[in-house]
Amino acid sequence: MGKLQVLPSQIANMIAAGEVVGRPASVVKELMENSLDAGATQVTVAVSDAGRTLIRVIDNGSGMDSADAQLCFERHATSKIAEASDLEHILTFGFRGEALASIAAVAQITLKTRRPQDETATQVEIGSYGEMSVSECAAPVGTSIAVRNLFYNTPARRKFLKSDNVEFRHIVDEFTHVALTRPDVAFTLTHNGRDIHVLKAAKSLKYRIQDLLGAGITGELVDVEINTSLVSVSGFIGRPEDARKTLGNQYFFVNGRYFRSPYFHKAVMNAYAEMVPDGVTPSYFLYLSVDPSAVDVNISPTKTEIKFEEDSVIFQTLFAGIRETLGRNSFGASIDFDTEGAVEMPQISRSFSEYKNSEIAPSVDFDPSYNPFDPAPSSDYVPDFGSGPAPSGGSYDTRKFVSGGDNYGALFEEKTVQASKSMIVAGGKYVLTPVASGVLLVHVRRALTRILYEKMLRALQAESPVGRISLFPVEVQVGAAHVPTFVEYASILESLGFDIVPFSTDSVSVNAMPEGWDSDELSVRDTVAELLQILEEEGAHSSLPQMMQSALAQRFARTGAARYQPLKSPAEAQQLLDELFATSNADLTPSGQRITSIVGAEEIEKRFS
Ligand SMILES: Nc1ncnc2c1ncn2[C@@H]1O[C@H](COP(=O)(O)OP(=O)(O)OP(=O)(O)O)[C@@H](O)[C@H]1O
Numbered sequence: 001m002g003k004l005q006v007l008p009s010q011i012a013n014m015i016a017a018g019e020v021v022g023r024p025a026s027v028v029k030e031l032m033e034n035s036l037d038a039g040a041t042q043v044t045v046a047v048s049d050a051g052r053t054l055i056r057v058i059d060n061g062s063g064m065d066s067a068d069a070q071l072c073f074e075r076h077a078t079s080k081i082a083e084a085s086d087l088e089h090i091l092t093f094g095f096r097g098e099a100l101a102s103i104a105a106v107a108q109i110t111l112k113t114r115r116p117q118d119e120t121a122t123q124v125e126i127g128s129y130g131e132m133s134v135s136e137c138a139a140p141v142g143t144s145i146a147v148r149n150l151f152y153n154t155p156a157r158r159k160f161l162k163s164d165n166v167e168f169r170h171i172v173d174e175f176t177h178v179a180l181t182r183p184d185v186a187f188t189l190t191h192n193g194r195d196i197h198v199l200k201a202a203k204s205l206k207y208r209i210q211d212l213l214g215a216g217i218t219g220e221l222v223d224v225e226i227n228t229s230l231v232s233v234s235g236f237i238g239r240p241e242d243a244r245k246t247l248g249n250q251y252f253f254v255n256g257r258y259f260r261s262p263y264f265h266k267a268v269m270n271a272y273a274e275m276v277p278d279g280v281t282p283s284y285f286l287y288l289s290v291d292p293s294a295v296d297v298n299i300s301p302t303k304t305e306i307k308f309e310e311d312s313v314i315f316q317t318l319f320a321g322i323r324e325t326l327g328r329n330s331f332g333a334s335i336d337f338d339t340e341g342a343v344e345m346p347q348i349s350r351s352f353s354e355y356k357n358s359e360i361a362p363s364v365d366f367d368p369s370y371n372p373f374d375p376a377p378s379s380d381y382v383p384d385f386g387s388g389p390a391p392s393g394g395s396y397d398t399r400k401f402v403s404g405g406d407n408y409g410a411l412f413e414e415k416t417v418q419a420s421k422s423m424i425v426a427g428g429k430y431v432l433t434p435v436a437s438g439v440l441l442v443h444v445r446r447a448l449t450r451i452l453y454e455k456m457l458r459a460l461q462a463e464s465p466v467g468r469i470s471l472f473p474v475e476v477q478v479g480a481a482h483v484p485t486f487v488e489y490a491s492i493l494e495s496l497g498f499d500i501v502p503f504s505t506d507s508v509s510v511n512a513m514p515e516g517w518d519s520d521e522l523s524v525r526d527t528v529a530e531l532l533q534i535l536e537e538e539g540a541h542s543s544l545p546q547m548m549q550s551a552l553a554q555r556f557a558r559t560g561a562a563r564y565q566p567l568k569s570p571a572e573a574q575q576l577l578d579e580l581f582a583t584s585n586a587d588l589t590p591s592g593q594r595i596t597s598i599v600g601a602e603e604i605e606k607r608f609s
């Protein structure tokens, strides 16, 4: 006998299942799609324990007769490839007749189904050993499938599942994607018996978006309509000025199916360039239609990765179309993100010319009690980092920044810089101060990033939790899918000085903010949206606690520093440099960007030669 053996079908199915059914959310997606394929107008999804113990999908679609009800669990059983002429059309939608077989290989299943023309329904049960039992039963027209104890027979896969909150969020994501493709269908989602979404059939996509994501979002959207011979695009994009306020709602669909595309995302982001600050992503709901033969949806088992024949042309179309839409709504010109924007060109500001034109030493307006990072009455969010172990005097040990290349060696010689007498703030964004070898330039935002990073890290490591200020509780709608995030990361938030607790099924109550953070209602809302984004992205990517801490601290620091107020006085500059040189690395940001630089005497000389 040769070495080759045919895998028993149960094992083959289990292996294939790994590709189609990665987590409970994939089951939800496949079952919902089947319901829509069956012409349902009402689809109910009920899950328990984030889908680990039960996923039940009930529809009022066409149902199946008894023979099909048994056959549908066979691999490659699909009613959707009826004739060869259908094949190309069908393939483009990716019917593989694989989903139910895959799910049945890794879970226990109860199916009840009835066609309108039949008197009785069929019940099919698939048990722990893959054995099938069939009986007649009473049931309404349509299909109900219960999937129990997912991955009961594949412990490795079970172990890979994340926390209930993460898994449930994936379920809500899949539910959202499907619900956004069919506003005309009513959908319900419940978790452990609680209603998460109850969506009635909607008059239009806009109503569906509103029902699904909250009334707040629709006012922030503008229509998009792009038509070329290759692709037509319709849907909505967010106003640039709202980009910070809304939670990440970025969706692409093609021919009625959700897909992910970092490449097309880039096209959209490029269209918004200079209209939204760094690190902020606008919402978009973009529905592409292309000739089905020009896309391949089968390159990934879950069909969320899609290959377009002419993807670079579509990229250009998206970019140009969105740019034009934004221009037509005249967002481009009117929006001024000034201090938050990407402009990093040194600008000589008023504060600079004032000093230049007068003999008055900048230290004149030195106010020793002034802390630039105290919440100013009218300020945006201003981080507080005044409590760190910064030296309080006006000098620092320059050995702290000898690690860099070029002319840092020279600095090593000088032990201290007397700074308070000669600080110049250029454009609010840069600090210039003389050192023996020339002029030291400090990038303010990056300096803040480093300072905040170390402060956040200390807080996360619980060495010195950030102080908090109680406020009159602010209720913030975050959507049911996101409420659990605040529970899951409660201790992290607490160490950072936040007190945020669930308030209703889809909102949280913010009871305290870190010292120094703006606590007016609008800022609180913005902060909550940012926190969510940070926690959910970092939480999904990093599993080691230290990595998570460092990643979180970096994100918080970047977010905090991006909102800095331009420095106004040499005293503020002084404070900043004190704080900076008290950190472990005054030279580079946590992500490796240069904070300080020296223009040497030689370089200055060259300018006059
Ligand atoms: N809710 C349902 N209502 C009616 N028929 C269904 C339902 N779910 C599944 N079926 C039938 O079972 C068949 C197999 O479903 P399955 O999801 O395994 O494959 P598919 O939908 O054809 O392709 P894919 O693997 O791409 O999902 C379907 O083609 C359909 O005929």
Ligand SMILES: [Mg+2]
Pocket (backbone or CB within 6 Å): 030, 033, 034, 099, 100
């Ligand atoms: Mg299917």
